[in-house]
Amino acid sequence: MKLVSVETPEKSVCKMTFSASAEELEAASNAVYERTRASYTIKGFAKGEADRAQIEADRGEHTFWYDAINDLMDRDVPALYDAAMKEHGFRAVDEPTYDLVSVKKDEGFVATATTALQPELKLAQTSGFKVECVTPAVTDKEIDNVLEHRRQASAELVPHKGPAVKGNIVHIDYEGQMDGQPFKGGSAKNQTLQLGSSRMIPGFEEGILGHKGGEEFDIFVTFPTRYHVKDLAGKPAVFKIKLIDVCVRQLPALNSDFAKKAGKVDTMEAFREQIRQQIHDGKHASALNRAKDQVLTQLANAAEGEIPSVLVESTYQREMENIQQQLQMQRVSLDHYLSQVHQTRETFTANVHKAAENNTRARMALLQVAQQENLVPTDEEMTAKMQERADKLKKPLEEIMAKSNVESIRRNEAIRRAADWVIEHSTIEEK
Structure with missing residues (x-):
């Protein structure tokens, strides 16, 4: 295979075109045939006895092409891709998306790889953001509900x-x-x-x-x-x-005996206070997370520049997949969920897309902050991190490194560190 061209159809997007000759496609197709021939049952032949021409006559001449294309792409494209990225000084921020452009027996095939590149954002502000952390008060009704739940559990x-x-x-x-x-x-x-x-x-x-x-x-x-x-x-x-x-x-009576058994305290007053504190801690943790999200939203709003559309789209697709999986676990269809929250599919998907765009902008801003503040993990730190994973899985480091997207892990860790840095250098006022 060979690299045909490297283009930037839009800012912060790279599109590479690769091609394979007819001879390469034929050799790879024959290798697929030899590898899989035993699995084919063709009318008039015992399983595995039909030759390639007989299989293609029955199933079509393209029968072995797509596995052959995948084999060639897996074998040749990574090295070509990495060399081109290095030569042009591109910095990817997502995995490439591959598309098959054309395939013909006498011409071979053409495929593309489209990759989101790190955008150059103008960060008007990276620290000193101010937000409020508002923790709702705990009501007696909430305490009563928890008490009743624990009482029912102790019946x-x-x-x-x-x-x-x-x-x-x-x-x-x-x-x-x-x-x-x-x-x-x-x-x-x-x-x-x-x-x-x-x-x-x-x-x-x-x-x-x-x-x-x-x-x-x-x-x-x-x-x-x-x-x-x-x-x-x-x-x-x-x-x-x-x-x-x-x-x-x-049901047990709500008295000191119940307090001792269920709460390990001497009185119901102490038990109620214990529950109140637990509810408060949960509310405060949620409020603090919301406040931290608001800090990062302010960072995103302060980041000016164009975000790669392919990166926004991939983020949107992942988020929609996550939503679908969560609904499937609850055995609820998307249409049923939308009827419960009184939203149309168009409004819902538009909101998810907008959230994906905001999330993408925040992540790209954080990546830039990580680079500016020297928060990107070094090679030594990444090796140590991968060694921890290897030790946990009881596998050789080389195997873990080969099977892991180290640069993606490095990028995510850099973004996490930058988020902590931005939050630490901002003010969250407790209310």
Whole structure:
């Protein structure tokens, strides 16, 4: 492969064009074929017996191209890229984005690498910013809520002799049968169940109501038609129940005994004060983080200059991916979330894009501060940092260095140090 051109289509953006000849593409494609031929099953041939021409006739002439392109790019482009960056004195602030421009059997292929470069910002101010840290007061209601939560967590199960009612917690043995035979997954021993929780299929919990501890009885139910086990869906069954006991949750009294047990203090007054301090500390930590963010926002606002659009876009894409992952963990779709916060998709994405732009400007300003104040980690410091990682993972330093983007780690550490420096050289007034 060879480097064809180096361009700057916009300020602080570098675009390199690379090409590979038809001969290089053919050799790499053949190497992919030799490596993967055993995995192909072509009609009329046993698995792995078809030759390259037969595979390409069935799957298309491009079958091996894209793996071949990736192989060539991985092999040749890093050295070409690094040499060009060094020759032109460019300083990257993000990983390059690769695009395939064209690929033809008799011409080879052309690809580009687009990279965000460090912008030259005019920093009107790098220290002496002033913000307020406002910590909201702790209310009695907040203390009461925490107390009740801890009280609920300290509740004890106490057996009672009366019939089971909703809200009781029971311990049961049960065996499910269908046509007189037990079925898989239908039995359990000493199972804990809160009646009315709807954990079990319809009719199961209701069948326990009115029974007392020690009783044995049958419950007749029908599985829901959309039950997750298809063999059981819509079918009748009987559960043979042994009701071991019926319990009620007994909440502790809010007295000195509870204070000693839950708070390790002698009185409820002391316990309330302990909770008040804990709530205050949490609120203060949040307020202080907001104040620090405001300092960095002021730094970004004081930084004049053009930010690479490709860097803003990559930051925006990462932030959107993070949001999507968080929503998936909560099993909430983006559209459902937007309906809850009363925002349109257009407004939401515009806000995320604006935040990405502000975050990018702040990071680039901090990187410049790090360079001005000699806060960028040295090679010796980076080696020590990577050695710590190697020791933790119990792997050789050389392996960790080879698998890590050392310059990206150096850049992020420089930005972190600069953020601490700017905040330390600013005033956060406590309110």
